[in-house]
Amino acid sequence: MPKLSRYGGAEAFAWRLSEALAQRGHDVDFICARCDGEPPDGVTPVELGRFGVFRFIKVLWFAYASDKAVKKGNYDLVFGMGKTIRQDILRIGGGPQSKFWELSQRAWPIGIARSFKMLRRRCSPANWVIHYLDKVRMQRTPSIVAVSHLVRDWIVESHPHLNAADIDVVYNRPDLSRFSQVGEQERLRLRAGCGIRDDQVVIATAATNFALKGIRYLVDMLARLPERFVLHVAGGRKPDKYIRQAKALGVEHRVRFLGRVDDMPAFYRAADIFILATFYDACSNAVLEAMACGCRSLSSRLNGSAYFLPEKWIFPDPADAPAMAELVLQVAGEDRPDPLEWPEDVVSGLEPFIEMIEKRLVGK
Numbered sequence: 001m002p003k004l005s006r007y008g009g010a011e012a013f014a015w016r017l018s019e020a021l022a023q024r025g026h027d028v029d030f031i032c033a034r035c036d037g038e039p040p041d042g043v044t045p046v047e048l049g050r051f052g053v054f055r056f057i058k059v060l061w062f063a064y065a066s067d068k069a070v071k072k073g074n075y076d077l078v079f080g081m082g083k084t085i086r087q088d089i090l091r092i093g094g095g096p097q098s099k100f101w102e103l104s105q106r107a108w109p110i111g112i113a114r115s116f117k118m119l120r121r122r123c124s125p126a127n128w129v130i131h132y133l134d135k136v137r138m139q140r141t142p143s144i145v146a147v148s149h150l151v152r153d154w155i156v157e158s159h160p161h162l163n164a165a166d167i168d169v170v171y172n173r174p175d176l177s178r179f180s181q182v183g184e185q186e187r188l189r190l191r192a193g194c195g196i197r198d199d200q201v202v203i204a205t206a207a208t209n210f211a212l213k214g215i216r217y218l219v220d221m222l223a224r225l226p227e228r229f230v231l232h233v234a235g236g237r238k239p240d241k242y243i244r245q246a247k248a249l250g251v252e253h254r255v256r257f258l259g260r261v262d263d264m265p266a267f268y269r270a271a272d273i274f275i276l277a278t279f280y281d282a283c284s285n286a287v288l289e290a291m292a293c294g295c296r297s298l299s300s301r302l303n304g305s306a307y308f309l310p311e312k313w314i315f316p317d318p319a320d321a322p323a324m325a326e327l328v329l330q331v332a333g334e335d336r337p338d339p340l341e342w343p344e345d346v347v348s349g350l351e352p353f354i355e356m357i358e359k360r361l362v363g364k
Contacts, residue, residue, distance in 0.1 A: 030045050179293050187269055
């Protein structure tokens, strides 16, 4: 994939997988455009560098250069995680470009804002390059793995020549040693340290892309809830227009945009309810992490990790602020959930990939 790094969801997974394979005695090359920091022990970065000014050239360059590196390396097995042409196993962490365009457009208001956003996407050479590479890799890759059942369904819908039964599903698994419940006294201490009053009900969410994660509709939802309900938003950049929206609705004093939060376990533990009003999410780690920290966790149905939630905590439309407000009111009266026990019948984590890789290597 383009970057060898500890930071970022897909990057962190690739780092841990390459490290685990090296620890098991395999010779591991990591083909990337660049390597941030020291690689894992036993992993050799094959840095291709960057080429081009425009994004579409960079995407094409990496696809071309990585394909040359694969041929030159004469590897026993190639594991792909980027927009690459040639691999034996491909892990897909997000749905097809066409499906993303279809579903995510509703995150922007009907009218000029949405039309302009869609026009920019349709006119972007990079998007069309990615769309083309999606088709090529789906046709050439023998083994495809999706990070959720939802992503698998999106893939089959966009590429009808594929069969759902031929696509493996392996979920991300949260680090339950890091994301876990704490006792009530510790939770109260965390809340006091954040300036949260005893009577307040904290609704938490985490977002990088505020529009895609429905922040506009969550602010609207907040205005429909009693004064004791507050909204805390972790992540993202430039919340100015959402602050203006909150002012117009009279709830500015009840919304906190926290920016980057380094201690996410504490963020979840201090909250009462976690909500993800996403219009498109392959498999949100945040929902699983919040559950592990004892939060009542709500999600739109357009999120792969909603698979783990009780049906009553899933809502169909992230743009339906009144319905979300009603659900939050209902859930606020429920007991905090029991500690998360990861279901044994759900394939997840690194181990299935290691098994898959080693099984194919034995076959060769």
